[in-house]
Amino acid sequence: MPASRVTLADVARRAGVSRTTASFVMSDRTDMRISDEARQRVLAVAEELGYRPNLTARGLRTTVTRTIGLISDTIATTQFAGEVIHGALDTALAHDHLLFVVETSDDPAVEQRLIEGMLDRQVDALVYATMYTRVATPPPALDGRRVVLLNSLDETFDGPRVLPDELAGGRNAAAALVRAGHTDGIYSIGGRHLIPATPDGAWAGRLRMQGAEEVLAEAGLELSGTVECAWEAADGYAAVSGLLETGIRPRALICLTDRLTLGVYQALQQAGLRIPEDVSVVSFDDSALASWLRPGLTSVALPHYELGKAAVDLLLNGDQSRAVHRIDMPIRTRQSVAPPAADRS
CATH class of the missing domain: 3.40.50.2300 (Response regulator)
Incomplete structure (x- = not known):
């Protein structure tokens, strides 16, 4: 039988402080008068007991879950998708966020169910992506949400879009x-x-x-x-x-x-x-x-990695202005280009 989760009340009890004090310490609040000795005692007990905050409960209280959804048509089965997802994952992780990745197979019914699932889990924002650059309009369920379009040519979208240049x-x-x-x-x-x-x-x-x-x-x-x-x-x-x-x-x-x-x-x-x-x-x-x-x-x-990175960066920096962000396409020089032969007939 798995051990029960250590709660904030357990930490407060062991440290000899109120639950409110323990909560302020664990959320790094500095606007309350808490002695350094009490703060260190709470932190030491939390580490000893292996306490981890309940992010779901915190999300219900604060409406911030530190999660991002990436929803796409068939990007997860293409050879380049790994780099797009890798760029998005690395950027989310660097900002202490988790990334949920789902694929719709370009089926509107599946897309609706997946988006509802994302919203039910209170993701903070979403990347709406497509396998290749085309017109892709997010469904009405995402109206008013923090969304970045990746690889979409939809010029009516009132928010940021990320495209290869x-x-x-x-x-x-x-x-x-x-x-x-x-x-x-x-x-x-x-x-x-x-x-x-x-x-x-x-x-x-x-x-x-x-x-x-x-x-x-x-x-x-x-x-x-x-x-x-x-x-x-x-x-x-x-x-x-x-x-x-x-x-x-x-x-x-x-x-x-x-x-x-x-x-x-x-x-x-x-x-x-x-x-x-x-x-x-x-x-x-x-x-x-x-x-x-x-x-x-x-x-x-x-630039698949950079496309995923840019999309998540835009979500996390709060930039929801209507603009197209074009990502540079650098050339990789190998051996197939040389000066023309002087004696070519």
Whole structure:
């Protein structure tokens, strides 16, 4: 049979003080006249008995539970979710908060039950997140609550939103090629489409390409062409194979995801073209593929850890102003980018 929980009354009794005095000591109240000797005696007894405050009861009294909820569609089953949750967990813990993480599987009925469960447990605030950047509107049950949207494009939301800075990411990708000395023969693979069947799917691709084109224009350059395709390995393989079959030999490729780039590598290598000696390649996501591909792939990172951290930081600092907080997408430089070959025909 488990031992009964040590109560504040037990501490007060052993220390020879009133329960009120023990409560003031354990809550670190300094506005009451309590002798240092009594304070030290209470603290020593609390440690001896293994007393831990009942946070649930305290939450009922103060309406502060030091807990945060993270509710999402399918983020907990994606390969990047661990870093988002890790960033949120670390930040919550650093501020002495607990984080509850739940997943809705994009089912409105499940979402309603989970949100009700969070609110029943009196979480102080919530992060409402999605697996990829799209329009996601929190349900009415969260109206008036302290909420931060993570990865949502909902411009009607009257509060803070956290998004990856895809425009700056596109600029970083193109800048890597410009710094390497590429001036022509630059093609983009993947174009502006993430998931062509959904209207939100083009958001990341559109901003990535806009950023890349801005940097090229600033250098007096432009893309030599774009091959529109979906963002999987087979699509990248087909896109670059088709491009090469027309007789085009690109000097550099901007690929819209690492998955896509896996197929691009295969198509180039099958054609006898070397990376980066013949063709430089830069990509997005900085997934595990980027470091496993040979040569290592220079890729613009999606800042998953920083996204989770920023969302919880906003909740804890009380900033509920209506603003978009864009998180930088740094480039991870590896071996897939080099100056263009001088003797290229």
